[in-house]
Amino acid sequence: MHIAEGYLPPEQAAAWFVVSAPFVVHGSRALVRQVRADPESKLLLGAAGAFTFALSALKIPSVTGSSSHPTGTGLGAVLFRPPVMSVLGGIVLLFQALLLAHGGLSTLGANVFSMAIVGPWVAFGSYTMVRRAGGGMDPAVFAAAALGSLATYGVTVAQLALAFPDPTAGIVGALAKFGGIFAVTQIPLAISEGLLTVLVVRLLSRTSGDELRRLGLLRPAAEVRA
Amino acid sequence: MLPGPGSGSATLLAGSAASVFALDIAAHTGPWRGRHPAEKALLALGLLVCAVALPTWPGALLSGGAAAVLLAVARVPLVVVLRAARVPLLFVVTSTIPLLASMPAPLRLAIDPAGLPVAAQTAGRSVAALTCLLLFTATTPLSEVLPRLHRLGIPPAVTEVAALTYRMLFLLVESVRAVRQAQAARLGFRTWRSAYRSLAGQAGAVFVRALHRARRLEEGLAVRGYTGSLAVQVGAHRVSVPFVAATTALLGVIVMVSTGWVSPW
Numbered sequence: 327m328h329i330a331e332g333y334l335p336p337e338q339a340a341a342w343f344v345v346s347a348p349f350v351v352h353g354s355r356a357l358v359r360q361v362r363a364d365p366e367s368k369l370l371l372g373a374a375g376a377f378t379f380a381l382s383a384l385k386i387p388s389v390t391g392s393s394s395h396p397t398g399t400g401l402g403a404v405l406f407r408p409p410v411m412s413v414l415g416g417i418v419l420l421f422q423a424l425l426l427a428h429g430g431l432s433t434l435g436a437n438v439f440s441m442a443i444v445g446p447w448v449a450f451g452s453y454t455m456v457r458r459a460g461g462g463m464d465p466a467v468f469a470a471a472a473l474g475s476l477a478t479y480g481v482t483v484a485q486l487a488l489a490f491p492d493p494t495a496g497i498v499g500a501l502a503k504f505g506g507i508f509a510v511t512q513i514p515l516a517i518s519e520g521l522l523t524v525l526v527v528r529l530l531s532r533t534s535g536d537e538l539r540r541l542g543l544l545r546p547a548a549e550v551r552a
Numbered sequence: 553m554l555p556g557p558g559s560g561s562a563t564l565l566a567g568s569a570a571s572v573f574a575l576d577i578a579a580h581t582g583p584w585r586g587r588h589p590a591e592k593a594l595l596a597l598g599l600l601v602c603a604v605a606l607p608t609w610p611g612a613l614l615s616g617g618a619a620a621v622l623l624a625v626a627r628v629p630l631v632v633v634l635r636a637a638r639v640p641l642l643f644v645v646t647s648t649i650p651l652l653a654s655m656p657a658p659l660r661l662a663i664d665p666a667g668l669p670v671a672a673q674t675a676g677r678s679v680a681a682l683t684c685l686l687l688f689t690a691t692t693p694l695s696e697v698l699p700r701l702h703r704l705g706i707p708p709a710v711t712e713v714a715a716l717t718y719r720m721l722f723l724l725v726e727s728v729r730a731v732r733q734a735q736a737a738r739l740g741f742r743t744w745r746s747a748y749r750s751l752a753g754q755a756g757a758v759f760v761r762a763l764h765r766a767r768r769l770e771e772g773l774a775v776r777g778y779t780g781s782l783a784v785q786v787g788a789h790r791v792s793v794p795f796v797a798a799t800t801a802l803l804g805v806i807v808m809v810s811t812g813w814v815s816p817w
Contacts, residue, residue: 357710486650
């Protein structure tokens with residue numbers, strides 16, 4: 327769920343840039359270090375960014391007969407790790423703004439915070455917790471994708487509520503209003519994205535096991551626990 | 553009974569890669585293609601800043617209006633603009649509805665007449681800013697912006713990863729479309745179960761293709777003596793002084809009128 331161009335008041339839009347900046351700078355430094363140590367990894371990172379963008383071209387059918395696209399943050403965070411996703415997610419959000427007019431430049435800071443920072447960290451945290459608790463790959467991947475998507479939705483609703491508090495019930499009332507109106511599409515979408523990501527990882531485990539092992543995804547649960 | 557996913561197959565087939573990237577295609581084929589990206593950034597992003605930062609009435613109205621006129625001057629097809637604006641406008645409409653209601657008691661909503669000016673101001677600012685963004689995206693090819701981003705202090709490694717992403721995403725989105733079309737022809741979206749299996753197949757195909765593409769690029773660059781630098785040739789454009797002067801004058805007028813320094817009446 328991208329906040330559209332110009333929707334946030336200017337002070338709030340600027341504040342979200344400030345909040346997102348440390349994460350993106352940290353991710354950029356990690357990326358620069360990685361590229362310096364292994365120049366070829368630049369190509370893999372470019373492919374990872376393009377893959378994340380292409381995921382948004384998938385159309386998940388919804389119960390209303392229309393379709394929506396996955397955020398891809400869960401799968402991206404599990405495959406490429408959250409610090410890298412903060413930069414790749416930022417690049418993808420910039421491309422979505424400049425190529426598709428989804429999101430925007432003034433709201434890029436807010437969208438990066440929800441979709442490239444909080445979403446991937448929640449997804450990666452959920453995946454790691456389920457694996458450490460002895461859960462299998464399927465529940466871990468489902469938790470990562472569904473909770474990552476829900477976290478993105480929750481942060482976006484919070485950003486809108488902070489920008490437009492309810493005149494009588496304040497921020498809590500605004501959270502209920504914005505949360506309620508977007509829950510209709512975002513909660514089913516999060517569940518759909520969880521199910522779809524499980525199917526994708528199952529398929530990739532069969533067809534691209536070597537690549538997933540190289541990315542550190544395919545490991546026995548015992549090793550994750552250690 | 554809920555509509556099956558197969559009912560949306562027409563929509564699934566409709567989006568070709570060309571329509572996905574219609575704004576970039578318009579930028580590559582439009583009459584402003586030869587203009588320096590900095591000129592267009594000054595104009596469109598200057599208007600965008602005016603739309604967002606100045607008082608909405610008349611700041612957003614003037615900036616958005618100027619951007620709309622300039623879209624016509626730059627001969628951007630109206631259908632491209634309207635198609636691109638659909639999704640963001642849907643967001644604007646949906647998220648403006650809660651501004652028209654207040655919550656006097658828990659779980660109780662009431663129409664709030666005082667919310668109308670806030671809703672109109674927010675929606676007006678957003679539509680104006682969106683028009684300015686479309687002016688930039690529909691006239692400035694991204695391939696000309698990316699190699700210049702390092703001048704803004706962005707590390708070259710990040711801009712090169714962005715450039716590689718840009719070069720690969722056309723292929724990958726086209727792959728998604730081709731796989732989707734093949735799956736639809738084989739009734740791959742007939743039931744919910746088959747639709748999800750088909751979608752997983754699309755994502756899997758894209759992942760494999762992305763990694764193969766990266767590996768082939770790596771091999772191709774290695775035999776050409778790749779040292780870690782991906783220099784690309786950027787088209788040489790001269791900055792037009794009259795264009796910059798006219799842009800500065802336009803932005804100046806909008807700022808002065810919006811802040812009340814000069815009255816239009």
